[in-house]
Amino acid sequence: MAKPRSGAKKATPAAKKVKSTKPGVLKTASKSVAKAAAKLVTKTAGSAKQQEKKAPAEKKAPAEKKAAPAAVKKTAEKAATRVKEVAAAASRMAAKAAAKVKEAAAPKGKETAPAPKGKEAAPAPKAKETPAAKGKGREAPAVPPAVEKPRPRATKLPPMAEPLNKRDLEQLLTAGAGRGVVGEGSLKGRLTVIDGLPNLVVVGRDKRELTFILQGPDQEVLPAYLDHKVSVSGLIKKTTNYGGTVDVRKFSAKKPEVEEPTPEPVETEVRLRYLSPGEVSQVISAGMGAGMKGFAALRGNLEMTGDEFVLVVSNGGTRQQVSYILEGKGAKGLRKYLGHTLSVTGVVDKSSGWGGRIDVENVEPRPSDIRPISREGLDSVHVEGELPTHVEVKLNHAFTVRLQEQPGFTWAIEPTAAKRVGLREANFEPASDGPATREFFFTPRNPGTSEVEFFLAKAFNPGQVERSFKLNVTVKP
Secondary structure: OOOOOOOOOOOOOOOOOOOOOOOHHHHHHHHHHHHHHHHHHHHHHHHHHHHHHHHHHOOOOHHHHHHHHHHHHHHHHHHHHHHHHHHHHHHHHHHHHHHHHHHHHOOOOOOOOOOOOOOOOOOOOOOOOOOOOOOOOOOOOOOOOOOOOOOOOOOOOOOOOOEOOHHHHHHHOOOOOOOOOEEEEEEEEEEEEEOOEEEEEEEOOOOOEEEEEEEOHHHHOHHHHOOOEEEEEEEEEEEEOOEEEEEEEEEEEEOOOOOOOOOOOOOOOOOOOEOOHHHHHHHOOOOOOOOOEEEEEEEEEEEEEOOEEEEEEEOOOEOOOEEEEEEOHHHOOOHHHOOOEEEEEEEEEEEEOOEEEEEEEEEEEEOOOOOOOOOOOOOEEEEEOOOOEEEEEEOOOEEEEEEEOOOOEEEEEOHHHHHHHOEEEEEEEOOOOOOOEEEEEEOOOOOEEEEEEEEEEEOOEEEEEEEEEEEEEEEEO
């Protein structure tokens, strides 16, 4: 930008004065004052003329003629005083209006910035009209807030309809089905408010939520029970597959339960108790009562597996045999009772369906429950060892099978085979100089040929078989 030729500085244009947005306010105020004064003077002059007209008519009273000009003079002085008061009030109003116009025209807390060189100063923005300066000093009326239009509410209940049957109720509570179902019934759920209207959120059959709008005279009261458990009864309409409406006739609300912090479980010592007769029957039955523990008295035959004494309480010699290992101080010195029937009292712990352990407190010998069959006069066939062979037996006579056992294992046959061939005894025979043996004693009652399989399985797990062998038996009539 080129500098001016002379060394003198270029004068900056002076800031424009802000003109009043209402220059006619003072003029309007002065005009109103003049009009009020003129009216007052005219009224005073008219009253004086009327008094002058009355004065010549009253010639009889000369004293009153002298008093009339004094009254006129006094009235004129009052009128002049009134005019001055009106003029003073008008000037005060004009001064207030002028001050408000200046405040509106001048920006608060801001100074006019000097115009940059080479550019003209921007014109000052016009001041907004204030409600006080608008309409000859009259204030604008306050705009009332918009009143929200009340939403329509259902205040009347429809007449009673037919109650919902089981099929309708099933469709009503199934998400994605049942649109159009109508009837009297009841629903339970959680209350929510959607768009200002109370809604009942019901959990359906497949754990999916259904939403029903609650209508009726109680519609204004129900939002107070937000997030409560609410039960309603009335006319239910399923307008969509996922909700509908309920015209509420009765309702009840329950406060939501506050989840209390669960205290940490305190380890308590398990107190043993006496087993009831029903529990004792489970303890001695095959495949039942696993995990039971308590005081009981059991009766059975005493046997041995290795160095441990075993009490067989039921189904001896079959794969459903239930037996218990005897432990504790009371289980000592029982060898003399091998093969006898004992009554053992103590803490019974059934660890599986086929037995467990007994902490023995008392042992008492008892007579056998089953009388041994007399073998005199019977033609008996004897089988020794695990050699597969064929045996012929006469009807109503006997045959025996003797097998050698191993510690922790026992020989047994299937219960169905034992019934078919006629198993009478499965006797445990201890040996002083060798392993023990088990003798099976049969008395067949039906003629024919059958196959009997013997299993060497674990004492408390008959499903675990070590080995087996088969024996063909022919019963002749």
